[in-house]
Amino acid sequence: MSETHDTHAAHVEKEYSILQIAMNLTIACLVSGIILATTYFITHPIAVEKAKMLEEQAMKDLVAEADTFNAVDGQEGWFSAEKGGSIIAYIVPSESKGYGGTIKIMVAVSTDGKVIDYNILSMNETPGLGDSAAKDFFRDRIKGKASDDLIVVKDPSNKENVQALTGATITSRAVTDGVRAAVDEVTEFTGGK
């Protein structure tokens, strides 16, 4: 009788020990969850607000002359940049596939179908090579060009087209293609007016 009881007790203790180990990890995860949930609860509203502010600032940087920005009806993510009540440009989101994944771009296109400027929202291009696509010197190669001229070339003397970044031809092509797609969309939208 007592023997059965002993084995039973040992069995219970072994179970208990495994349970204790599991509980140990569970409690660790629970504490972690509570900390993160609290942090998220506090920081999320601020993060959303900051992101919105940044977006507005980014649009101002793209089209400096514009005074108001309005969402365009029926075109998701589009904004019209207006100056004194008349539309001078459209700000259009665009995507293309780069060397390290999707590159998300925001392109400002004037109503006559030329690139005013663009802004890279997210990318995973090679640091020091591909990520130069966000820098001023490469933006200058794209600014002011119409859809037909947005072709990547490797000839430094060619000023008509877009000269590729050294060591990052794929990135250069991806960004240029993304910008061109946005320009074409705008041209289509405005009906070439």
Added chain:
Amino acid sequence: MRNLWNIYKKGLIDENPIFVLALSLCPALAVTTSVVNAFTMGLSVMFVITANNVSVSLIRNLVNPKVRVPVYITSIATIVTFVELVLEAFAPLLYKELGIYLALVVVFAIILARAEVFASKNKVIPSFFDGLGMGSGFTLAMVIIGVIRELLGSGTILGHTVLGAWYNPALIMILPPGAFLLIGYMIGGLKIYEAKKAKKLREVDAQ
């Protein structure tokens, strides 16, 4: 006090995470293309490693040895996510700049190594200084690599052009192979320095 200073100091050179322990070489290759990135990464790691050492030291007697590694990883992941959330809310530009590398801090070998080797066996205050020292050593190494790579690879320091137009940037320094070469030379250099130091000590002893 002196003891704490020694705990701190060993992370700087004698047990420098990158040059001597050769841990966490991946970020040393990936984000040291410019000084700013290297420095911000160094500071983030310093914060995470110190906070994690403190938290691991606090719970060292509560954690069952069988699940200690998952618990430590949970602790590291919590701290890193906390840093991410706070940066996203209060410094969105910096958050964007660090990108995916911030999340990768979770799996940095050096952080888990310090938790396992030091914090799980020591009291809170020494663990704090150990984390701080290792973090400083890591930051120091990252900045040194960053300065050299940015200078040779782009001819700039902190984005300012230092080497004039005559300088043709050595692209390889920006790419991972350049970082490997550089880290190799630096580890070699440190070994020579240590050998000389040991020789000097022996000579002094002999006299």
